[in-house]
Amino acid sequence: MVLTRIQYLDGSGNQYIVKKRIKRIIEYIPMKPLLSSSGIYDGGDYVKQKVNKQQFHEVISLIKRAIVNEDNKIENRVKGSGMIVLHKIFKKELYLLRPGSNDLYKIETKLHELISYN
DSSP: OOEEEEEEEOTTOOEEEEEESSSEEEEEEOOOTTTSSSSOOOOOOOEEEEOOHHHHHHHHHHHHHHHHOGGGBOSSOOTTOEEEEEEETTEEEEEEEOTTOHHHHHHHHHHHHHHHOO
């Protein structure tokens, strides 16, 4: 199956979308107060930008590592957990990552770095 995009949701509900069409793109869709459980949390500003081949592959590698590490996975989405959605043609795969796991930290650190990269 062909992977069309990766969607990652952090523990606060902020979304990161990584995809490659003509260009390699990362998109950050922040949680807004109206949709947050507290009614106050604001994830910041929307970002969409190009990433280079190395940055793109670093994210993919971190995601793959997290998926194969069974110690990361949990059954139900809880506050602080991460959610990986692999979008494939005609299929989606969903993985939930344990709050505080090392792989979750690495993924979120890399994604935050990429949306802050100018």
